Amino acid sequence: MNGVTVPLAVPDRPVNGVALTIVILLFILVAALGFLAARWRRGEETGLHSLDEWGLGGRGFGTWVTWFLLGGDLYTAYTFVAVPAAMWATGAVSGFFAVPYTIVLYPIVFLLMSRLWSVSHRHGFVTPADFVGGRYGSRTLSLAVAVTGIVATMPYIALQLVGIKAVLTVLGLGSAENVLLTDLPLIIAFVVLAAYTYTSGLRAPALIAVVKDLLIYLAVIVAVIYLPIKFGGWDNIFGAAQTKLGTVNPATGRPAGVFIPGAASYSAYWTLALGSALALFMYPHSITGVLATKSRNTIRKNAAVLPLYSLMLGFLALLGYVAIYAGTKPIDLNGAVNPQLVVPQLFLDHFPAWFAGIALAAIAIGALVPAAIMSIAAANLFTRNIYRDFIKPEATPKEEASVSKIASLVVKFGALIFVIAMDQSAAINMQLLGGIWILQTFPAIVAGLYTRWFHRWALFAGWAAGILYGTIAAYNVVNPVTKANFGGSIAAIPGTDVQVYIAVVAFAINLIVAAVLTAVFRAMKLPEGMDITRRSDYGADENDPKVAEIQREYPLAEPGPTV
Amino acid sequence: MSSPDVPTRGPARPGPYIIAGVLLAVAIVVPLFVPGYSFDNPRLGGMPFFYWYQMMWIPVTACLVGISYWLVSKEDRRRREAVQARRIGGQE
Numbered sequence: 339m340n341g342v343t344v345p346l347a348v349p350d351r352p353v354n355g356v357a358l359t360i361v362i363l364l365f366i367l368v369a370a371l372g373f374l375a376a377r378w379r380r381g382e383e384t385g386l387h388s389l390d391e392w393g394l395g396g397r398g399f400g401t402w403v404t405w406f407l408l409g410g411d412l413y414t415a416y417t418f419v420a421v422p423a424a425m426w427a428t429g430a431v432s433g434f435f436a437v438p439y440t441i442v443l444y445p446i447v448f449l450l451m452s453r454l455w456s457v458s459h460r461h462g463f464v465t466p467a468d469f470v471g472g473r474y475g476s477r478t479l480s481l482a483v484a485v486t487g488i489v490a491t492m493p494y495i496a497l498q499l500v501g502i503k504a505v506l507t508v509l510g511l512g513s514a515e516n517v518l519l520t521d522l523p524l525i526i527a528f529v530v531l532a533a534y535t536y537t538s539g540l541r542a543p544a545l546i547a548v549v550k551d552l553l554i555y556l557a558v559i560v561a562v563i564y565l566p567i568k569f570g571g572w573d574n575i576f577g578a579a580q581t582k583l584g585t586v587n588p589a590t591g592r593p594a595g596v597f598i599p600g601a602a603s604y605s606a607y608w609t610l611a612l613g614s615a616l617a618l619f620m621y622p623h624s625i626t627g628v629l630a631t632k633s634r635n636t637i638r639k640n641a642a643v644l645p646l647y648s649l650m651l652g653f654l655a656l657l658g659y660v661a662i663y664a665g666t667k668p669i670d671l672n673g674a675v676n677p678q679l680v681v682p683q684l685f686l687d688h689f690p691a692w693f694a695g696i697a698l699a700a701i702a703i704g705a706l707v708p709a710a711i712m713s714i715a716a717a718n719l720f721t722r723n724i725y726r727d728f729i730k731p732e733a734t735p736k737e738e739a740s741v742s743k744i745a746s747l748v749v750k751f752g753a754l755i756f757v758i759a760m761d762q763s764a765a766i767n768m769q770l771l772g773g774i775w776i777l778q779t780f781p782a783i784v785a786g787l788y789t790r791w792f793h794r795w796a797l798f799a800g801w802a803a804g805i806l807y808g809t810i811a812a813y814n815v816v817n818p819v820t821k822a823n824f825g826g827s828i829a830a831i832p833g834t835d836v837q838v839y840i841a842v843v844a845f846a847i848n849l850i851v852a853a854v855l856t857a858v859f860r861a862m863k864l865p866e867g868m869d870i871t872r873r874s875d876y877g878a879d880e881n882d883p884k885v886a887e888i889q890r891e892y893p894l895a896e897p898g899p900t901v
Numbered sequence: 902m903s904s905p906d907v908p909t910r911g912p913a914r915p916g917p918y919i920i921a922g923v924l925l926a927v928a929i930v931v932p933l934f935v936p937g938y939s940f941d942n943p944r945l946g947g948m949p950f951f952y953w954y955q956m957m958w959i960p961v962t963a964c965l966v967g968i969s970y971w972l973v974s975k976e977d978r979r980r981r982e983a984v985q986a987r988r989i990g991g992q993e
Binding site: 430434437438440441442444445446448449571572573574575576597598599600601604607608611612635638639641642643645646648649652653656873874877878879882883 | 926928934963970973974977
């Protein structure tokens with residue numbers, strides 16, 4: 339993607355004053371909302387001085403707030419920018435799989451997440467690693483889940499910044515000569531984000547998500563009606579895409595992309611969709627969104643209404659084809675083609691300046707919301723599963739909240755340095771690895787929701803095997819043009835030539851290792867570990883008594899084990 | 902276990918769960934069956950079948966999940982009420 343393009347003339351990017359003013363005004367509005375959010379539905383007694391309040395917004399979000407929060411959380415700037423970019427560059431297999439991916443996602447969420455909600459609600463779990471620790475009585479397994487979550491989330495946050503940067507570049511901010519000046523707007527935006535996340539916790543992104551989504555829906559609805567009319571209908575647009583993607587690229591000797599997948603790409607297409615869907619709700623930020631809801635059914639109800647976002651995602655993906663017809667030229671500051679700029683550039687070229695400002699602000703704010711939730715989720719993992727489990731077991735809720743606040747700052751600035759100091763394609767490669775890694779926590783988390791059959795050490799060994807295979811296989815994918823490692827997420831199943839998403843093979847290896855070793859360890863009668871959950875926890879709802887209260891009713895029983 | 906496992910729900914009737922499971926399985930398997938829709942024709946308003954068919958499955962899935970929600974939450978409510986009735990009726 340980078341480095342191969344013959345430097346074209348560095349574009350003369352004038353600052354678009356009207357669009358920039360609108361972006362700045364909307365950003366100020368959002369920042370003000372972020373700080374005001376601290377007062378919204380604030381806990382009466384504790385303020386924001388516990389993880390339940392700061393890190394989960396008081397666990398009280400109803401259907402509507404959750405709809406906006408999860409929508410803002412799952413459909414990130416990366417989706418809005420990178421999916422159309424992939425459609426523009428290589429077509430359906432690398433881009434449009436996002437549609438079946440976000441379709442099969444919701445039946446899976448429906449099946450799994452209400453049980454996780456119930457058990458977490460009863461035991462006060464804040465992170466997926468809390469649940470794994472409580473279920474298997476294994477701090478090692480819980481640490482593995484926590485570290486995987488933190489490591490996989492960092493490049494995801496970095497990619498949100500790449501999205502904001504794309505908007506700023508298109509607006510004409512920054513130059514190739516002055517590095518500090520180029521990144522200054524990004525740094526300012528990020529410092530403000532860090533400040534309101536610190537003060538308001540999860541309430542800030544929940545409130546901002548409402549504004550963000552209204553802007554995005556407006557921009558997308560206008561774009562999919564106005565642009566095809568302007569360009570003479572979808573016939574022209576799909577015709578141009580078919581021609582471009584079918585043209586043979588002299589560097590590889592193969593067509594530039596895929597317009598409609600042939601038999602050879604079937605397995606890649608559906609494994610990308612399924613693997614991504616299984617992985618998405620293992621990311622700590624998705625689980626944070628789930629646990630912040632008020633009742634068990636909130637999340638199920640949302641599984642039925644969230645697909646509205648997928649419809650928008652589908653149309654946004656098609657904007658990549660619209661840009662092909664429109665002849666959009668996504669030239670970065672260094673003169674190279676950067677597909678990530680396609681959608682912002684398309685908006686700026688073909689909308690009136692004021693509306694382009696709204697649409698670009700929607701993309702930039704769309705990056706801030708998930709970045710905030712991700713940093714909160716990673717911070718909660720650090721606080722609960724590293725700080726409390728390994729450093730200070732007797733930490734009070736107040737201490738936990740302050741550790742988490744500081745950790746969220748560290749995570750965000752880590753991502754900022756990542757984007758400024760490193761090549762952006764490094765962030766994309768890390769993100770690809772992140773998806774492969776996070777799927778390896780699936781057996782420990784999901785199997786535990788239904789059965790206690792798996793042995794904790796077998797799950798740990800499966801996790802390690804999956805991570806090892808996934809990392810090596812991803813490293814061995816070489817980009818045919820740049821000859822760089824980590825060139826893609828598709829590889830052949832070992833011993834065959836069936837091309838599939840690497841994460842899915844790693845996941846299969848993980849499951850096989852976990853199942854075989856469980857049988858072995860059970861035969862050896864290795865200790866199982868203490869399970870603090872019980873059957874009734876998995877169906878509990880908001881009005882059912884919490885476990886702590888049940889224990890108070892039976893004072894003669896010995897106190898439960900501490901986690 | 903340090904205290905008795907107080908059930909939050911009564912025993913389940915399998916019917917609603919089986920129907921919901923089938924609906925959800927359809928919503929997962931059909932969109933992933935690529936050979937079933939990887940064609941150009943028939944086009945709809947200039948959009949190849951491959952693209953509009955997948956977009957069409959978004960509202961279909963929403964309906965399937967919605968029906969499952971209705972079935973499962975109704976049964977869930979019945980199971981909870983069964984437990985509460987027993988608790989009030991008994992000496993606890």
